[in-house]
Amino acid sequence: MLFGGFVLLPIVLGLWISLHHWDYTLPRRPFVGLDNYRNLLEPGSVAFEPFWNAMEATGIFTLFSVPLLIVVPLVVAMVMNEKFPGRNFFRAVYFAPYVLGVAVVGVMWRFLLDRNIGAVNSYLGALGLPDAVAWLSSLPAAWVALVGVTVWWTLGFNAVIYLAGLQDIPTELYDAARIDGAGRWSIIWNVTLPGLRPVTMFVTIVTLIASANMFGQSFIMTDGAPAQQTRTAIFYIAETGLQNFQMGQAAAASWILTAALMLLSLVVFGVFRARGAMDVS
Amino acid sequence: MRHRTLTSAALSRRGFITVTAGGLLVAGCGGGQGPGGGSEEGVGGFTGEAYDGPALTLAYWNGFTGGDGPSMQALVKSFVSEHDNIDVENNTVEWLDFYQRLPAAAQAGKGPDVGVMHLDQLATNAARSVIVPLDDLAEALELSEDDFAESVWGPGIYQDERYGIPLDVHTLAMYYNPDHFERAGISEPPTDAASLDEACRALQAAGFDTPMWMPNLWPAHLMFLSLLWQFGGEPYAEDGSSATYDDEAGVQALTWMREQVDKGYSPENVDIDAQYVAFKNGQNSITWDGIWQILDLEDSGARYGIAPIPVIGDEQAAWANSHNFFMTSQAAEDEDRANAAKTFIGWMSDQSAAWADAGMIPARNSEREKAQFTDSPQASLGDQIDALHFLPPVPGLGDVQVQTLEVGVSEGVLGRRSPEEALSNQASDATELMEQNLERFGG
CATH class of the missing domain: 3.40.190.10 (Periplasmic binding protein-like II)
Structure with missing residues (x-):
């Protein structure tokens, strides 16, 4: 019942809507077959460029944010796993931004990163660095800003998961490695990382999906600027469906995005399984 | 000038019916069918008399989230205190969300009875059958093209019917x-x-x-x-x-x-x-x-x-836009609600000089002569009114x-x-x- 109502029905309905010119405020919702998909996939149509532009933006964002969000939290987690004074305080500090909503994060950074009146450029200038970077309205600075803010915002979440994973690795393994005379790096490479594989796979897939669904940051911070270069796929879908009331087109776009994401997840699964198989052999 | 203002205030206190009593045209043009059609009984036939039916509460939506919000709320309050049988539930939604939410809510039957929207959105919402024509109200209020700059009067008309009663020009x-x-x-x-x-x-x-x-x-x-x-x-x-x-x-x-x-x-x-x-x-x-x-x-x-x-x-x-009162097709389904809604819009329209406090320019020529506007900072822009351009009413x-x-x-x-x-x-x-x-x- 739950599965049917909240999972199956929306999927089928989405597919159904994507085959229509579906403006839910109008009585006429003509069936158009695959026209919505054709519009999105055929070069030269009005929808083609904005949509693929948005897909490209999502791709760029994912490409840069996912590796950073896998590696940086891992390093943070390993440091936080050591024993040192004030450890709990630092753990809290790294996790803190994650409790903020995207609206808070977006508006705050929008002001901090403003090219002409923002604090970031002002401090850069005080340090004698270039102080005229248009963080929110030029490329590639806007991507640096969006990825940077996202890493700052969500790294705490991934770090906490890594930390839990680290604490699950039995201490005997470390002891054994040390007795065998392994050095610090060798222990990380041969004990810590393999022990974290299931956690890393989880983090990778969750981060991948979260990044591919990025919307709020660019909606609030850059509003897609410059032009529509930082308008992501979800941004495009939301605008098309909810603002322009072209639900059919938006549903079709969602299906294309979903297909791409499923493919990508399969690839990630494949990579991790292949590596797992190698280690066992 | 001062005298005029006082008179008008005194009149409006008795309800705008006194003002409009001369022009009771039984419009009876209820046949105005938007593309949606069907659900528009109750539209038309408004005679300008203040609503006197059973007590009810009107849902009123607008997007005055800025400095203009308090001015609007003060107006609503004084309307309610003058009308025993009409209560107004004010719901303020940011303009950006407003035009997304209104059609959706109207579609679900949970929309407002009356509200304010921008002139350039009227055609879109008329085409979506969210709002209904108000020609009879305009006539009962004796609103005429002479009292408005032409540029603001015209775009409120979509397919030969008037959908908005202009409050201001900005x-x-x-x-x-x-x-x-x-x-x-x-x-x-x-x-x-x-x-x-x-x-x-x-x-x-x-x-x-x-x-x-x-x-x-x-x-x-x-x-x-x-x-x-x-x-x-x-x-x-x-x-x-x-x-x-x-x-x-x-x-x-x-x-x-x-x-x-x-x-x-x-x-x-x-x-x-x-x-x-x-x-x-x-x-x-x-x-x-x-x-x-x-x-x-x-x-x-x-x-x-x-x-x-x-x-x-x-x-x-110069580019310009205008805040317009509208009534939804939801309100039009019920004659009492429709008349109460029109009473509300009519009363508000008479107050548009007071609305100058919100930083706007009153849409009616006569209201722009009142001290509330001529003493305001934006008064210097009032002369420009004929040079203002609005976007055409295209859904x-x-x-x-x-x-x-x-x-x-x-x-x-x-x-x-x-x-x-x-x-x-x-x-x-x-x-x-x-x-x-x-x-x-x-x-």
Whole structure:
């Protein structure tokens, strides 16, 4: 019942809507077959460029944010796993931004990163660095800003998961490695990382999906600027469906995005399984 | 003048019926079918008499989230205190969300009975059957074209029926920092391209390096439209079939905007809202923005001057919009609600001079003569009323503009594309979208 109502029905309905010119405020919702998909996939149509532009933006964002969000939290987690004074305080500090909503994060950074009146450029200038970077309205600075803010915002979440994973690795393994005379790096490479594989796979897939669904940051911070270069796929879908009331087109776009994401997840699964198989052999 | 104001206030206290008693036309034109049709009994036949049926509560939606909010709430309060049988439940939704939420809520039967929306959204919502015609109300209120500037009267009509009762007119104005002007030895606010250029140079000489910041996002497209009209262009074909802003007038307009950056009057890449924040902080001497910012500037205590935007092109012109009362088809289904809603709109329309407190220009010619407006900061813009231009009543135009014109203007101001290229790309996309819309909304 739950599965049917909240999972199956929306999927089928989405597919159904994507085959229509579906403006839910109008009585006429003509069936158009695959026209919505054709519009999105055929070069030269009005929808083609904005949509693929948005897909490209999502791709760029994912490409840069996912590796950073896998590696940086891992390093943070390993440091936080050591024993040192004030450890709990630092753990809290790294996790803190994650409790903020995207609206808070977006508006705050929008002001901090403003090219002409923002604090970031002002401090850069005080340090004698270039102080005229248009963080929110030029490329590639806007991507640096969006990825940077996202890493700052969500790294705490991934770090906490890594930390839990680290604490699950039995201490005997470390002891054994040390007795065998392994050095610090060798222990990380041969004990810590393999022990974290299931956690890393989880983090990778969750981060991948979260990044591919990025919307709020660019909606609030850059509003897609410059032009529509930082308008992501979800941004495009939301605008098309909810603002322009072209639900059919938006549903079709969602299906294309979903297909791409499923493919990508399969690839990630494949990579991790292949590596797992190698280690066992 | 003073006497007039008093009389009007006294009259309105007894209900506007006294005012309109002379013109009781039984309009009876209930046959006005929007594309949705069907659910419109209760529309028409409003005679102008205040609602006297059983007590009910009207759901009233608007987007006055800014400095104009308290003014509207005060008006609602005094309406309720004068009408025992009508209570008003006020729901304020940010404009940005308003136009998404209203059709959805109306569709679900959870929408408002009455509300306020922008003039350029009336056609869209009429085509979606969210709102119903108000011709009988306009007649009962004796609202006539003579009492309004033609430019604000016309766009409220969609397919020969009137859907909105205009409350105010708002436009772009030029704000300037009087202290900066004084230090630069400028005595009069600039009125044309030459004097504006001169003022900018004088300000630079006085140590204000970037005296006029050029935004590339909001309100850049409003500046662009104003300039386009000044150069004698029209952004869209009246029948909604094509976008025409990539002609010579459009190119001249966008070229001028970009030039201000090239000349160094504006820094590069002015981010969202930065030009306005900088103006409040005294980093920016001249900025063009909506008159709705007046209240905010007053509250902030910043010193500012206000003047009509200079004539950069060949003739005086400025973009404008208007807040309009509407009634939903949901209210029209119930005759009591419909009459109560019309009573509300009629009463409010009579108060539009009081609305000048919210920084707006009253839409009715007669209301603009009252002291509440003539003493307001925006009064200097009142003379401009005949030079104001509104977007044509084309369903779905607002959504098209966001995706196309606004993007082109942004690219042009940022210097990413030449004005010609930026505009022609977007205009051809816009034309295609507009053609699709004509089909979608059934022409």
